[in-house]
Amino acid sequence: MKWDTQGKPKKPRIVGIGAQKAGTTWLSQMLSQHPQVWLPPFKEAQFFNYHYVPEHRQWLPWHFRRARQNQEKRYAAKGLPMPPELDAYLTRITRGEMFTNHWYKQVFAPAPEGTQPCDITPEYSTLPDEGIARVAEFLPRAQFVYILRHPVDRIVSQLKMNLSRKGRTPRGVEAWMAEIDDPVLYDRGDYATYVPRWTARFGADRLLILPFGGIAADPEGFLRRVEAHCGLAPHAYQNMTAKVFAANKALSCPPEVRTELRRRLEPQFAFLDATFGPEFTRRLR
Numbered sequence: 001m002k003w004d005t006q007g008k009p010k011k012p013r014i015v016g017i018g019a020q021k022a023g024t025t026w027l028s029q030m031l032s033q034h035p036q037v038w039l040p041p042f043k044e045a046q047f048f049n050y051h052y053v054p055e056h057r058q059w060l061p062w063h064f065r066r067a068r069q070n071q072e073k074r075y076a077a078k079g080l081p082m083p084p085e086l087d088a089y090l091t092r093i094t095r096g097e098m099f100t101n102h103w104y105k106q107v108f109a110p111a112p113e114g115t116q117p118c119d120i121t122p123e124y125s126t127l128p129d130e131g132i133a134r135v136a137e138f139l140p141r142a143q144f145v146y147i148l149r150h151p152v153d154r155i156v157s158q159l160k161m162n163l164s165r166k167g168r169t170p171r172g173v174e175a176w177m178a179e180i181d182d183p184v185l186y187d188r189g190d191y192a193t194y195v196p197r198w199t200a201r202f203g204a205d206r207l208l209i210l211p212f213g214g215i216a217a218d219p220e221g222f223l224r225r226v227e228a229h230c231g232l233a234p235h236a237y238q239n240m241t242a243k244v245f246a247a248n249k250a251l252s253c254p255p256e257v258r259t260e261l262r263r264r265l266e267p268q269f270a271f272l273d274a275t276f277g278p279e280f281t282r283r284l285r
Helices: 024-031 047-052 054-058 060-077 084-094 101-107 122-126 129-138 151-166 173-179 191-201 213-217 219-230 255-264 266-276 278-282
Strands: 014-018 116-120 143-148 207-211
Touching: 014 024, 014 122, 024 116, 024 143, 024 219, 047 054, 047 101, 047 122, 047 129, 054 060, 060 084, 084 101, 122 191, 129 191, 143 191, 143 219, 151 255, 151 266, 173 255, 191 207, 191 266, 207 213, 207 219, 213 219, 255 266, 266 278
Parallel strands: 014 116, 014 143, 143 207
Antiparallel strands: none
8 A cells, every 4th residue: 555654634636425325435446556546544534524414423433443443354364463554544543633624634644745645435425515615615626526326226225235234134015115215315316406516616627427337337438537537647457347345135125116216216317317418317327
């Protein structure tokens, strides 16, 4: 991992803003290979949503505890201790006062000279307008990437993740129908609300909006568009077609539930067609 132990606090130059369950982990894994990009040893700094989406604060301590545990497990699996510089870094950003402007810049301090610090936090896509205004003010030189996924597929993926974490498996169509009444599922994919907030602040020169389906259909082409947008040289990535999260085969969403989701999400599809065109909507999956 590229690392400058004497690096000064700095702001990210590349920011992935979402959407949740729309390939941001894959994008993080790919960009972490690029010699001109530096990502923290955990995904999602969660800085702006901490300040502007208060309900997120209740789970952020867990997020950072897990980030440290994941690093410890990774090195333990290799029979190695965590490197002292990584241990010191994680201690520095997880203790004391967090989520200040200085703390956020400290997250990217180890980025070596000549690399672009990168923050990929899907929750940023849900920021209110005043939060996006703060992003524009605080990160005047950053480039943004926003991946949109098919609304039904995105909700089903989020639901399966939530069910897996809770150890629950709905039995039958009625049980699945009850699950999709959870309003949390619809919030992260409310493109009709969130996309206009971002496009009102950032033009195409700053904000790249891509359809999720391009990751499977043409991962290299997808990454070339990201590179061009962020001012990066083309790179030969490894494992571009590897699945990031294996699907839980025990959780199979019934077709009747997908049909009902499609009905409920009709306003989202209408927005996507009107804003980006039917061809873009087709490439969301």
